[in-house]
Amino acid sequence: xxxxxxxxxxxxxxxxxxxxxxxxxxxxxxxxxxxxxxxxxxxxxxxxxxxxxxxxxxxxxxxxxxxxxxxxxxxxxxxxxxxxxxxxxxxxxxxxxxxxxxxxxxxxxxxxxxxxxxxxxxxxxxxxxxxxxxxxxxxxxxxxxxxxxxxxxxxxxxxxxxxxxxxxxxxxxxxxxxxxxxxxxxxxxxxxxxxxxxxxxxxxxxxxxxxxxxxxxxxxxxxxxxxxxxxxxxxxxxxxxxxxxxxxxxxxxxxxxxxxxxxxxxxxxxxxxxxxxxxxxxxxxxxxxxxxxxxxxxxxxxxxxxxxxxxxxxxxxxxxxxxxxxxxxxxxxxxxxxxxxxxxxxxxxxxxxxxxxxxxxxxxxxxxxxxxxxxxxxxxxxxxxxxxxxxxxxxxxxxxxxxxxxxxxxxxxxxxxxxxxxxxxxxxxxxxxxxxxxxxxxxxxxxxxxxxxxxxxxxxxxxxxxxxxxxxxxxxxxxxxxxxxxxxxxxxxxxxxxxxxxxxxxxxxxxxxxxxxxxxxxxxxxxxxxxxxxxxxxxxxxxxxxxxxxxxxxxxxxxxxxxxxxxxxxxxxxxxxxxxxxxxxxxxxxxxxxxxxxxxxxxxxxxxxxxxxxxxxxxxxxxxxxxxxxxxxxxxxxxxxxxxxxxxxxxxxxxxxxxxxxxxxxxxxxxxxxxxxxxxxxxxxxxxxxxxxxxxxxxxxxxxxxxxxxxxxxxxxxxxxxxxxxxxxxxxxxxxxxxxxxxxxxxxxxxxxxxxxxxxxxxxxxxxxxxxxxxxxxxxxxxxxxxxxxxxxxxxxxxxxxxxxxxxxxxxxxxx
Numbered sequence: 001x002x003x004x005x006x007x008x009x010x011x012x013x014x015x016x017x018x019x020x021x022x023x024x025x026x027x028x029x030x031x032x033x034x035x036x037x038x039x040x041x042x043x044x045x046x047x048x049x050x051x052x053x054x055x056x057x058x059x060x061x062x063x064x065x066x067x068x069x070x071x072x073x074x075x076x077x078x079x080x081x082x083x084x085x086x087x088x089x090x091x092x093x094x095x096x097x098x099x100x101x102x103x104x105x106x107x108x109x110x111x112x113x114x115x116x117x118x119x120x121x122x123x124x125x126x127x128x129x130x131x132x133x134x135x136x137x138x139x140x141x142x143x144x145x146x147x148x149x150x151x152x153x154x155x156x157x158x159x160x161x162x163x164x165x166x167x168x169x170x171x172x173x174x175x176x177x178x179x180x181x182x183x184x185x186x187x188x189x190x191x192x193x194x195x196x197x198x199x200x201x202x203x204x205x206x207x208x209x210x211x212x213x214x215x216x217x218x219x220x221x222x223x224x225x226x227x228x229x230x231x232x233x234x235x236x237x238x239x240x241x242x243x244x245x246x247x248x249x250x251x252x253x254x255x256x257x258x259x260x261x262x263x264x265x266x267x268x269x270x271x272x273x274x275x276x277x278x279x280x281x282x283x284x285x286x287x288x289x290x291x292x293x294x295x296x297x298x299x300x301x302x303x304x305x306x307x308x309x310x311x312x313x314x315x316x317x318x319x320x321x322x323x324x325x326x327x328x329x330x331x332x333x334x335x336x337x338x339x340x341x342x343x344x345x346x347x348x349x350x351x352x353x354x355x356x357x358x359x360x361x362x363x364x365x366x367x368x369x370x371x372x373x374x375x376x377x378x379x380x381x382x383x384x385x386x387x388x389x390x391x392x393x394x395x396x397x398x399x400x401x402x403x404x405x406x407x408x409x410x411x412x413x414x415x416x417x418x419x420x421x422x423x424x425x426x427x428x429x430x431x432x433x434x435x436x437x438x439x440x441x442x443x444x445x446x447x448x449x450x451x452x453x454x455x456x457x458x459x460x461x462x463x464x465x466x467x468x469x470x471x472x473x474x475x476x477x478x479x480x481x482x483x484x485x486x487x488x489x490x491x492x493x494x495x496x497x498x499x500x501x502x503x504x505x506x507x508x509x510x511x512x513x514x515x516x517x518x519x520x521x522x523x524x525x526x527x528x529x530x531x532x533x534x535x536x537x538x539x540x541x542x543x544x545x546x547x548x549x550x551x552x553x554x555x556x557x558x559x560x561x562x563x564x565x566x567x568x569x570x571x572x573x574x575x576x577x578x579x580x581x582x583x584x585x586x587x588x589x590x591x592x593x594x595x596x597x598x599x600x601x602x603x604x605x606x607x608x609x610x611x612x613x614x615x616x617x618x619x620x621x622x623x624x625x626x627x628x629x630x631x632x633x634x635x636x637x638x639x640x641x642x643x644x645x646x647x648x649x650x651x652x653x654x655x656x657x658x659x660x661x662x663x664x665x666x667x668x669x670x671x672x673x674x675x676x677x678x679x680x681x682x683x684x685x686x687x688x689x690x691x692x693x694x695x696x697x698x699x700x701x702x703x704x705x706x707x708x709x710x711x712x713x714x715x716x717x718x719x720x721x722x723x724x725x726x727x728x729x730x731x732x733x734x735x736x737x738x739x740x741x742x743x744x745x746x747x748x749x750x751x752x753x754x755x756x757x758x759x760x761x762x763x764x765x766x767x768x769x770x771x772x773x774x775x776x777x778x779x780x781x782x783x784x785x786x787x788x789x790x791x792x793x794x795x796x797x798x799x800x801x802x803x804x805x806x807x808x809x810x811x812x813x814x815x816x
Contacts, residue, residue, distance in 0.1 A: 001032035001033075001034065001035070001217060001218075001219050001220060002027065002034045002035075002219055002220060002221045002222070002223060003034065003035045003036075003037060003210050003213050003214040003217070003219045003221075003222045003223070004023070004024070004027065004034050004035070004036050004037070004210075004223045004225060005036075005037040005038075005039075005188060005206055005207060005209070005210035005222070005223065005224050005225065006020055006036070006037070006038050006039065006225045006284065007039045007042075007206065007224070007225065007226045007227070007284075008039045008040055008041060008042035008043070008044070008045070009042045009226065009227040009284070010039075010225050010226065010227070010284040011038055011039060011040075011041050011042075011128050011132060012041045012042030012043070013042075013075075014074070014075055014078040014079060016284060016285070017075060017079060017132060017135065018079065019284055019285065019287070020132070020225070020284060021135070021136060021139060022287075023225065023284070023287050024036065024136065024139075024140070024183075025139065026287075028140065028183070033140075033142060033181065033182065033183040033184075034183065035176075035183075035184045035186060035213050035214075035217065035219075036132075036136075036183065036184065036185045036186065037186045037187075037188045037206060037209050037210040037213065038125065038128055038129045038132055038185060038186070038187065038188055038206070039124075039125060039128065039188050039189065039206040040124025040125050040127070040128050040189070041071060041072070041075075041124070041127075041128050044068065044071070044124040044127075044128070045121060045124050047064050047067065047068060048068075048120050048121050048123060048124055049117075049120075049121070050064060051064040051065065051068075051103060051120070052103065052106060052112050052116075052117060052120045052121075053112065055103045055104075055106040055107040055112070056106050056107075056110060056111060056112035057110070058107060058110055061103050061107070065096065065099065065100055065103070068096070068099075068127075069092075069093075069096050072092055072127055072128075072131050073089065073092070075131060075135075076088050076089065076092070076131060076134070076135070079135045080134060080135050080138065081138060084134065084137075084138065087134070088130075088131065088134040088135075091130055091134075092127060092130065092131060095123055095126060095127050095130070096123075096127075098123075099120070099123045102116070102119060102120060103120070106120075113158075114158035114159050115158045115197060117158070117159065118158045118159060118190075118198050118199055118200045119197075119198045121189070121190075121200055122149070122187075122189075122190045122198045122200070124189075125148075125187040125188050125189050125190050125206070126147065126187055126190070129145060129146075129185050129186065129187045129188075130145050132185060133145040133185035136183070136185065140183050142181060142182045142183050143182075143183050143185055144179060144182040144183065144184055144185065145185055146175070146184045146185060146186045146187070147187055147190075148186050148187045148188070148190055148191060148209055149187070149190050149191055149192035149196075149198050149199075150171075150192060151168065151171045151172050151175055152168050152171075152172075152190075152191035152192065152201075152209065152212055153167045153168050153171065153191065153192060153193065153194065154191045154192070154193055154199045154201075155193065155199075156193050156197075156199070157199070158199055158200070159200060159202065160200075160201075160202040161191055161193070161199035161200060161201060161202070163191065163201070163208075163212065165212075165271075168212060168216065169215070169216040172212070172213060172216035172217065173216055173217065176216075176217055186209065186213065187209075188205060188206025188207075188209040188210070189201055189205035189206045189208075189209060190205070190209075191209075203265050204264065204265025204267065204268045205268075207224055207264055207265055207268035207269075208265075208267065208268040208271075210222050210224065210268075211268050211269060211270070211271040211272045211277075211279075212271050214271065214272055214275075214277050215271035215272060215274065215275045215277065218275065218277075219277055220277070220278075221277065221278050221279075221280060222272055222277055222278070222279045222280070223279075223280045223282055224263075224264060224279060224280070224281050224282070225282050225283070225284045226263060226281065226282070226283065226284065227283065227284060227285060228263060228281075228283060229244040229283045229286060229289050229291060230244040230245060230246075230263070230281040230282070230283070230289075230290075230291040230292030231244070231245050231248060231253065231256060231263050231264075231281055231292040231294075231307065232244055232245065232263075232307070233245060233306070233307045233308060233455065233459060234307060234308045234309070234310075234451050234455050235309075235310060235451065238310075238447070238448045238451050238452070239308075239448075239451050239452050239455050240515075241452075241455060241456075241459075241463075241465070242455065243459075244289070244291070244292060245292050245306055245307060246290065246292065246293070247292065247293045247294070247295065247298045247299065248292060248293075248294050248295075248298065248306055248307075249294070249295070249296065249297065249298050249403055250269060250272075250273045250294060250295070250296060251403060251436055252306050252307070252401055252402060252403055252436065253266075253269065253279075253294040254266045254269060254273075255309070255399065255401040255436055255437045256306070256307050256309045256399075256401050257269075257309075258309075263281055264279070264281065264294075269294070276295075276296045278293055278294065278295040279293070279294040279295075280292070280293050280294070281293075281294070298403075301402075301404060303402065303404060303458070303459070304402060304404050304405060304408040304411050304414075304458060305400045305401060305402035305404070305405060305411065305458050306401055306402040306403075306404075307400075307401050307402070308398065308399070308400050308401070308451060308454055308455055308458070309398075309399045309401060310396060310397060310398050310399065310447060310451060311346065311396060311397040312396045312444055312447050313362075313363060313394075313395075313396065313444060314346060314360045314361065314362065314363065314395050314396060314397055314441070315360065315361055315362070315363045315366040315391055315392065315393045315394075315395060316358055316359065316360050316361075316391070316392050316395055316427065316428060316441055317358070317359055317360075317361060317366065317369055317370065317373070317389060317390070317391055318356060318357075318358045318389070318390040318391075318392070319334065319356065319357050319358075319373065319377075319386065319387075319389060320355055320356030320357070320386070320387050320390075321355070321356075321380070321384075321385050321386035321387045322355070322385055323380045323383070323385025323386050324354055324355060324356070324357070324386070325353065325354045325355055326354065327354075331350070331357065333376070334357065334373070334376075335348075337372055337373070337376050338361075338369060338372075341368065341369075341372055343361055343365045343368065343369050343372075344361065344362065344365070345359045345360070345361060346359075346360040346361060346362070346397065347359065347360040347397060347428070347430050347439055347441070348360075348430065349428045349429060349430045358428045360395075360397060360428075360441060363393060366391055366393065370389050370391060373389050374389060392427065394443065394444045394445070395427060395441050395442065395443060395444055396441070396442055396443070396444040396446075396447040397439055397440070397441055397442075398439070398440050398442060398447065398450050398451065398454065399437050399438065399439040399440075400415055400437070400438050400454065400458065401436060401437050402436070403436055405435045405436065405437075405438070406435035406436070411438065412431070412438055414457050414458065415438060415440070415454060415457070415458075417457070418453045418454050418456070418457035419440070419442070419450055419453065419454065420601050421453070421549075421572070421601045421602070421814065422446075422449055422450065422453045422548050422549065422550075422572055423446075423571065423572025423573075423600065423601075424442050424443075424446045424449065424450045424453070425442065425443065425446075426440045426441070426442060427440075427441040427442060427443075428440070428441040429441075445546065446546065448546070449546045449547060449548045450548075452465070452547075452548040453548035453549065456548065456549065463491075463492050463496050463497055463498040464496060464497050464498070464549065464814070465497075465498045465499075465500060465548070465549060466497060466498070466499045466500070466549050466550075466551055466810065466811075466813060466814070467500050467502040467514070467545075467547040467548065467549060467550045467551065468499060468500065468501050468502065468503075468550075468551045468552075468553055468810065469501075469502055469503035469504075469538070469542045469550070469551070469552050469553065470501060470503065470504050470505075470553045470555060471505055471535075471538070471552070471553065471554050471555060471556055471561055472505075472506065472554065472555030472556040473504065473506040473523075473526065473555075474506075474555065474556075475799035476555045476578060476799050476802050476803050476806065477506075477555040477803075478523075478799075479799040479800055479802075479803035480553075480555065480803040480806050480807060481501070481519050481522060482519075482803075483803055483804065483807050484499055484501075484519060484807065485519035485520065487807075488519075491811065495811060497811055499810065499811070500515070500516030500517075501516060501517045501519065501522065502514055502516065502517070502542075502545065502547060502550075503517075503538065503541065503542055503545075504517060504522060504526055505533050505535070505538045506526070506533060507533055508532075508533050509526050509527065509529045509531060509532065509533055510526075510529065510531050510532075510533050510534070510537075510538050511525055511526050511529045511531065512531075512541055512545065514545055514547060535560055535561065535564070539552075539564050539567070539568065542568075542573065543568075543571050543573070549813070549814055550572075550573045550574070551573065551574045551575070551576055551810060551813050552568050552573050552574070552575050552576070553575075553576045553577070553806065553810065554575065554576075554577040554578070554579045555577075555578055555579075555806065556579055557579055557581070558579070558581075559581050561577075561579065562579065562581055562582040562585070562589075565577075565582055565593050565596075565604075566592055566593065566596050569593065569596035569597050569600055569602055569604060570596055570600055571600075572600050572601065572602055573602060574597075574602040574603040574604070574605070574813045574814070575593075575597070575602075575603070575604050575605070576603075576605045576606075576806055576809040576810050576813065577605075577606050577608075577609070578606070578608035578609065578612075578802055578805065578806055579609075580606070580609040580610075580682050580683065580686065581682075582606075583606055583609055583686045583689070584609075584681075584682035584683075584685050584686055584697065586696065587689065587694050587695065587696055590686075590689050603812070603813045603814065605809035605810075605812065605813065606686075606809075607805045607808065607809050608802050608805035608806055608809070609682075609683065609686050610637060610683045610686055610687060611637060611683075611776050611778065611792070611796050611805075612776070612795065612796050612797055612798065612801045612802040612805050613794070613795070613800075613801035613802060613803075613804040613805035613808070614776060614778075614792055614793075614794050614795075614796060614801075614805075615792060615808075616635075616687070616778055616792055617686075617687075617690060619780070619790070619792060620633075620687065620690055620691060620780070621690065623780060623782055623784075623790075624691070624692070628782045628783055628784050628785075629782060629783045630691050630750075630780065630781075630782050631751070631781045631782055631783065631786070632749070632750065632751045632780075632781040632789075633687060633691070633748075633749070633750040633751070633778065633779070633780055633781070634747055634748070634749050634768070634778070634779045634781075634789075635683075635684065635687070635747065635748045635749075635776070635777065635778040635779070636745060636746065636747060636748070636768060636771065636776055636777050636778075637680055637683040637684065637748060637776050637778065637796060638674060638677075638679060638680045638683075638746070638776070638796070639666060639774035639775075639776060639795070639796045639797035639798075640661060640666045640667050640668075640671075640674040640675075640774070640797075641674060641675070641677075641680065641746045642771060642773070642774050642775055642776060642777075642796070643661050643664075643666050643773065643774040644657050644658055644661050644675075645743070645744050645745055645746060646771055646772050646773060646774075646775075647660065647661075648730070648734060648744065649734065649738075649743065653727050653730070653731065654723065654726070654727065654730035654731075654734075655720065655723045655724045655727060658671050658675070658720075658723060659720065666774055666797075669716070670716050670719070671716075671719070672706065672710070672711065672719060675705060675706055676702075676704070676706070676711075677702045677703075677704070677705070677746070677757050678702075680746070680748060680757055681697065681700045681702055681748075681757060682697075683748070684700060684748040684750065684755050684757060685697055685700055685755065687750060688700075688750050688753075688755050691750060693750075693753050693755075695753075695755060699754075699755065700755045700756070700757065701754070701755065701756040701757070701758075702756075702757045703756070703757060703758040703759055705746060705759050706723075707722070707726050707729060709722045709725070709726065710722045710723050710726065733759070736761070737761040740761065740763070741763060741764065742761040742762055742763045742769075743761070743762060743769060744759060744760075744761060745759075745760055745761075745762050745768045745771070746758075746759050746760075747759075747760050747762075747768065767779050767789065767791050767793075771793070774795065774796070774797060775793055775794055775795060775796065776793070776794065776795070776796025776797075777791065777792070777793040778791070778792050778793075779791045780792075
């Protein structure tokens with residue numbers, strides 16, 4: 001025999017009631033008919049409270065009463081055959097008349113006592129259960145309406161009545177025996193005292209009713225039908241990737257429910273818990289879904305935790321002072337005081353020095369708790385044996401729950417790492433020796449970010465989500481979006497990573513979407529946006545959105561974003577940049593960025609600063625981190641200069657070779673910007689700094705390859721004229737090299753802590769001799785790569801390879 005409880009949304013509309021009847025048809029079949037426990041229609045309990053409170057203030061309640069009547073009558077008209085409607089209308093009308101008289105009495109007296117309030121609230125369950133039992137009788141002639149106040153007996157604690165379990169069990173069993181073969185439709189939430197007065201069972205009361213009936217009748221199963229697919233791994237309103245748990249132990253369900261999982265209320269499980277009766281959470285609107293089964297024992301799971309729960313608005317009170325140390329009975333005195341005043345303590349943590357106790361309470365209890373503590377410990381406070389009571393507000397509790405935690409090392413490490421990496425400060429920690437639950441108190445502002453970060457960390461079968469904010473939509477920015485869009489499925493399947501672009505800005509417009517901007521339509525969305533580009537506002541919005549695993553991507557060549565790097569890193573947001581201005585500025589600035597990233601546990605990646613998509617920075621770091629010592633680095637890190645000298649051979653003259661490079665788009669509008677070696681210098685400077693040398697730009701020795709006349713030319717045309725006049729000079733350089741079987745190469749060299757960029761002649765034994773096209777090349781001579789240097793070679797410029805380098809940096813965020 002099963003007990004089926006249907007919540008307010010399950011009986012809240014004509015469609016949901018029809019679904020309920022279909023569910024019952026599937027359950028009926030055996031000799032034991034199910035017991036059906038029903039809540040009030042959704043919204044009715046709140047409506048009844050509002051009507052009662054309005055009456056107590058002397059305000060009109062008739063509109064609410066008319067609405068209540070209409071909802072029930074509309075359902076009867078839609079679902080009950082016309083010949084059976086009048087008896088249902090009559091019975092319901094009697095209830096509504098009684099309710100009206102009761103509210104009129106409240107209006108007259110201007111008083112709403114707890115006893116009267118319970119009686120008012122009882123009409124919600126009594127009306128819905130009566131209505132549905134009449135509708136169900138068309139399909140199940142054995143349907144019988146049962147007023148639970150006649151069977152569940154309690155004390156006189158109106159609003160939160162305590163059940164007389166022994167008497168209640170006897171009454172339920174006798175009633176069930178007398179009505180064998182009937183399908184009982186039972187009012188949830190309500191009960192009665194010995195005088196026959198209505199009482200209520202408090203929060204989760206209808207679930208409690210189902211558990212009481214299930215326990216009394218030794219049911220095989222208690223089903224709780226609601227509007228969600230069982231118990232979830234986290235609150236789906238805040239964690240989009242939350243999923244349903246197939247099963248939980250009673251302990252796990254209790255822990256999750258206590259810390260905010262609203263599907264079921266912990267005390268309601270107690271009767272089932274004691275009898276080891278399984279509780280199944282099902283979705284009325286998706287009845288084929290298996291839901292969650294809560295039972296005494298579960299099958300072994302490979303998950304270290306079962307779920308993450310939260311309470312999103314709490315305050316903490318901190319009591320500390322030397323007068324607490326070694327003082328036996330202090331805690332008992334404190335918490336007995338709070339208990340006497342009916343102040344519920346949600347969480348307690350105490351330092352091992354006994355110098356302080358921190359506990360969490362509901363915000364409404366905070367000021368009262370402070371007052372009674374200050375009154376109780378007045379002498380200790382005056383003697384300064386206790387510090388003034390400190391209250392912190394706007395906090396939240398996050399709890400990870402699971403029985404496997406006690407057997408799995410590293411759970412707390414993973415929890416605190418995921419919080420720390422996302423800049424979530426932990427104010428207090430609590431864990432019982434059973435290890436079923438680790439609870440942390442954090443800022444309420446950080447709760448959604450923390451839940452998502454912790455969820456990603458523990459449920460590794462899900463994809464980790466990176467939230468990226470992209471600055472710059474030029475060639476590199478556009479190409480990056482195309483590459484991401486084309487590889488989304490691959491990333492999810494092979495890397496377990498999901499990238500959401502949460503913000504985009506260029507110099508004109510900006511857009512934001514925490515759920516991710518479509519990479520198919522981003523350009524249209526950006527062009528249509530009414531938000532004018534504002535770098536300060538873009539950074540501020542990125543920070544205020546407070547998303548987990550957040551990355552700032554700088555695809556510009558502007559100095560303006562650099563001014564925000566330190567602030568971004570200190571906000572625990574990682575940075576991926578192809579903008580080399582930041583790292584090639586002052587050494588102090590370079591070090592500031594690295595230190596900020598390290599101190600705040602985030603990544604600062606800039607692979608594309610040196611070699612576009614070539615793995616140069618990462619290779620250098622890996623060599624150093626693995627204990628190798630760099631003896632010498634030689635590099636050609638300019639695609640423009642590489643193309644020019646790779647093609648300056650044979651009959652070619654230097655003027656024509658430079659012009660060809662410009663025609664192919666390799667040079668800046670003024671080729672001197674490339675040939676001056678300044679961009680090359682920045683790259684070598686970054687490499688030297690990554691190699692451990694505290695160098696400034698002025699420390700780099702650059703050999704100027706252009707004669708002074710070329711540098712002094714007033715225009716590009718004048719530059720080319722001067723360059724033509726210097727043909728003999730460049731031809732002489734080329735011919736000298738050719739005579740020795742060598743070629744000209746403009747090479748950056750790092751050796752002995754000094755950096756130089758110079759024009760050299762290299763022979764066939766040099767790795768740069770065979771360089772072609774516009775490729776970049778770098779050779780690392782180290783203690784391990786001494787005889788044959790480690791060489792990295794390939795395209796060092798272009799939107800595709802640079803975007804690919806940014807892409808690679810992005811998906812490596814958080815990997816270490």
